[in-house]
Amino acid sequence: MSLRQLLILVLLSAIMASCSKRGPLAIFQKLSPHDAYAQKLKDAGLSNSALGAAWLKQAGQTIANPLNINIPYKETGYFPDERASGTALRFDARRGQKLRISITKKPISNFNIYLDLFSENLPAAPKLAASADTTGAVMEFEVKESGKYILRLQPELLRSGEYTLTITTGPSLSFPVSASGKPHIGSFWGDGRDEGGRKHEGVDIFAPKHTPAIAAANGTVTSVTANKLGGNVVFMHPDNEDYTLYYAHLDVQIAKPGQTVSIGDTLGLVGNTGNARTTPPHLHFGIYTNGGAIDPLPFVNREVKEPAAISASLKNLSDTVRIAARTAKLYNIPSEKGLAVSTFTQNTAMTVEAATDSWYKVSLPDGQHGYISSRSVTATDNIRSLTLKADQPLYNTPDRASAASKKVLAAGEKVNLLATYRNYLLVKSNGDTGWIAE
Template sequence: MQTIFKSRNIIQAGWLFILFFISCTGSQRKLFGSRSPHQDYADKLSRANLDETALGKSWINASAMALANPLSVKLPYSEAGYFESGAARAAGLRFSARRGDLLLIEISPRPANAFRVFVDLLQPAEGKEPRLLSSADTLNHKIQYEVEKDSDFLLRIQPQLLESGSYTLSISTGPSLGFPVANSANPKIGSFWGDARDAGARSHEGIDIFGARKTPLLAAADGIISSVSENRLGGKVIFLRPSKKSYTLYYAHLDSQLVSEGQQIRLGDTIGLLGNTGNARTTAPHLHFGIYSSGAIDPLPFIDRTRPVADKIQADGTSSALLKTANKAKIYSAPDKTSQTILLPETNTIITPIAATGTWYKIVLPDGRRGFIATNAVRSTAQPITTEQLKSDMRLFDRPDTTAGIKTQIPNGTSIDVL
């Protein structure tokens, strides 16, 4: 037994040396290349022929499965989890966001300087490999991504081989543009995209932001003033073309225009004063704010500052202790009781928690399926259901499968706890 233990230590040390060498090479390509740190690491495993080993194959397969079978969540979302060094695992999440949202993704690994985690944001493509959009820097572990169209997104989290540690993940959204009315007026949005106009003859192609007359109107982005004019509907109007964007911002009903066509402006510059010119002359002073890109689009996600926050995590997601299901427990496809029910497990089914979010555990079932279960629907395995004495020799398998590997042989007469 002592010889076996020493051999395992030598093998483990050899793996750690190889993986340390891999993680320390190719830093220039990470900094200046176009590939993600995750792709670079996978390439290094391949060049070292580690992709043909059992552990290397498991890491690559886990990476692919995280994208092929992600768990669906709604934003904002946060979770706390733990990756064990003995298992090659990856986490995959799928969520949606609106055009104009700024995705804010941050992961905090612990230990911060010794636990290396890859975080990739991708976009699913029908019948194709997901398209890589952005990757977190391996030092600050943050992603900011401006959503260019209403879409679903994939997030993959995966540590390097043989590394263990806990993490906290946060996915939220914010506005991708600055707010166009100065805060001094305590501005309020009083009319939204799609509201009826002219007794239902047309719909509102923008939002109305109300405030005190002559409140400063601000540039919502760096850019150039493409037009300053006056018309019957909008009154005094300004068109602003943000730098490196495919859309134009429209400011209408201004009391005064303080810029000229072709002028370069910066985010937060005052470009006009709030008023009620044009067809708004009988209404309270307000800014009609619109965005155009081959037609009008809803501007609210671009400037909405009132964003919800994720539920506080109320369970320990960093513990790998096994749990068992309570009576009438349900396992769901998302942390929401209105989502699809994956399984109605038998009471005392053993499950493995891999993360926690709000009042939910993200779990793995014995057959490998993943899902969510409410924290009040599980029990600790510290207290066994019963204790039995074996009446014959019994094999102990490494997983619930009679074709699996045999860990040990338990002799007749041994007392065992049934969890």
């Protein structure tokens, strides 16, 4: 049995033994799958080990240093088992959207990844919004507050594998006009009204007259009335929500006050009553909270965009690569429209953590990370041979102040140059790869 296999056996045995115990967190509150695993590490006494401490530290460092993305988003990455690893992604989400977060993985079994979704809560720490692990189903989350969200992925200790993450958004409500009328949205939130005197507080959904206007959620009809602007209107309150739906310009009202309705029940028929008398038939659909009207489009937008297919080669996942071009830029998002945070010269070494679209998510030896065009890098094959002029320690990282020396290379020895980083050279000698000072 190898040392690594022995470590895995000891770790798993310790965690299994801890399952019969309940740590202080588990006693007083329900834990997320990630925190439950962390508690098992602590209960097993592994938080004081180098391996367990590194995993717990990685959890905090990852969430504190997320990379920026735009959704929809898709990436394929690899988590190695020789070190504690994880990744975090920050993105914008709007109230009313439903996030759908899914992961496929290889291998399917014995490779569990914890997913934790946080709302950014500056200047305070991020607030946990939802959590899951990959033994369960797809994570779905209804966005209750517009803002920035952070998704953290972290695998269990001593587990390695490939994963594909997909994040998409869809509406949290059903569409409020029957598909029989082939409805389409023709006017949006914020459009000018009354020659610029006011702003549109909803969306207008055009459909033939008498097309059913239907319940977009399960709930209760709170009011059936008429007013000057909206004409014949219906208000309904969705179950377990803090807002009210507003249906206006109906030709006929069918729902009754106090009626309990289900998704798809007819509330009225599309018309052009009220101030819509001179327009084609349509439903004015609005959403009202205690703070006033909010944009209903994210709640009902049927346009679900799919992320771009991954065209970057997956053969470089978890490998060290080098810059092939004369220079290449590292971006804060996988797009040339993003901010170029660094520029690197030819042969600079970096590790590929994941691929998305035509980009690689990479980390540098100093811990810096970001996105680089996959076309800018190549594998660390032999650049040329070097003959050492003096004895050289072979370091595991390009930083002699903190690096460990793997061995000493003798003067006169020939090595293969693979890549560079600052004043260090990545070389290979008799099967050993490491860093030497220039």
